Amino acid sequence: MMAIGVFLGAFFFGCTTVFAVSSSTAEIIIFPEKIIQGEPFMATIKGLSGASLVRSVTFAGKKQNIIVYKGMSRTLVAIDLNKKAGSYVLSAVLRDGTKIEKTVIVEERKKIEEPFSIPAKLGGNTVASQKKLVTTLSSENDILAGLKTGSKSFWLEPFRYPLDTIFITDEYGYSRKTGEYSIAHKGVDFRAKVGTPVYAMNRGVVRIVKDFRNYGKTVVVDHGLGVMTFYMHLSKIYVQEGQLVLSGQRIAASGQTGYAESPHLHTTVRIDGISIDPIKFIALFK
Numbered sequence: 001m002m003a004i005g006v007f008l009g010a011f012f013f014g015c016t017t018v019f020a021v022s023s024s025t026a027e028i029i030i031f032p033e034k035i036i037q038g039e040p041f042m043a044t045i046k047g048l049s050g051a052s053l054v055r056s057v058t059f060a061g062k063k064q065n066i067i068v069y070k071g072m073s074r075t076l077v078a079i080d081l082n083k084k085a086g087s088y089v090l091s092a093v094l095r096d097g098t099k100i101e102k103t104v105i106v107e108e109r110k111k112i113e114e115p116f117s118i119p120a121k122l123g124g125n126t127v128a129s130q131k132k133l134v135t136t137l138s139s140e141n142d143i144l145a146g147l148k149t150g151s152k153s154f155w156l157e158p159f160r161y162p163l164d165t166i167f168i169t170d171e172y173g174y175s176r177k178t179g180e181y182s183i184a185h186k187g188v189d190f191r192a193k194v195g196t197p198v199y200a201m202n203r204g205v206v207r208i209v210k211d212f213r214n215y216g217k218t219v220v221v222d223h224g225l226g227v228m229t230f231y232m233h234l235s236k237i238y239v240q241e242g243q244l245v246l247s248g249q250r251i252a253a254s255g256q257t258g259y260a261e262s263p264h265l266h267t268t269v270r271i272d273g274i275s276i277d278p279i280k281f282i283a284l285f286k
């Protein structure tokens with residue numbers, strides 16, 4: 001009887017038994033479990049026998065890139081600062097057609113607004129210079145939004161901080177208000193005296209090297225599949241567009257170029273065009 005059972009099993013269930021994938025044990029784990037607006041999370045599909053067994057992943061109906069990190073299929077999801085708080089569904093379709101789902105709760109971020117001033121070198125606190133700041137920022141953002149990303153992941157190691165010593169002077173997520181304008185700070189500022197070495201946060205390809213009016217001297221490293229890191233207000237840049245850089249490679253020296261009231265390094269991390277909190281992003285790999 002035993003032999004017949006095995007034979008029938010192989011006959012009737014063909015491929016599914018050959019792959020020995022028990023889809024019923026596959027599940028989605030999200031980290032961290034608590035997510036607020038402007039933060040990223042990592043979803044891992046566990047219980048699979050191989051990394052290539054996930055066909056597609058969507059979050060809130062939008063297709064996600066699948067990465068393989070530490071041997072497991074995962075996706076990095078960015079929650080926009082302005083995404084409505086509430087519950088969203090992350091779903092994965094496995095190669096055998098099985099669909100698994102996980103509900104993700106996005107909590108509201110406390111809104112903080114602070115007044116800001118425009119440095120004298122950019123025209124000081126006048127209505128005209130406020131307007132100019134907003135319009136030039138928007139054109140700089142358009143250039144940065146148009147950067148191409150690689151069709152594969154360029155990195156394997158955890159993301160790291162861009163400086164040897166980390167001291168946050170301005171956090172991600174609050175708004176800087178002047179007159180009728182409110183500009184969200186979609187990155188993090190680290191204390192760094194002019195000339196401090198700035199390192200690539202992971203392996204990737206340099207997509208732009210440019211001296212912007214507001215962002216100052218800027219480098220953007222593309223880590224592939226929509227993940228990019230931005231380094232701004234630099235004093236010196238040691239890399240060129242198109243260059244492959246390694247994790248921890250010195251790419252620049254920090255500075256105070258562009259709209260910067262004091263020397264610091266502004267870092268932004270973007271996933272699929274959405275800028276999220278870099279500190280929370282690095283924490284995903286801890």
Ligand SMILES: [Zn+2]
Nearest residue numbers: 187188189266
């Ligand atoms: Zn900043």
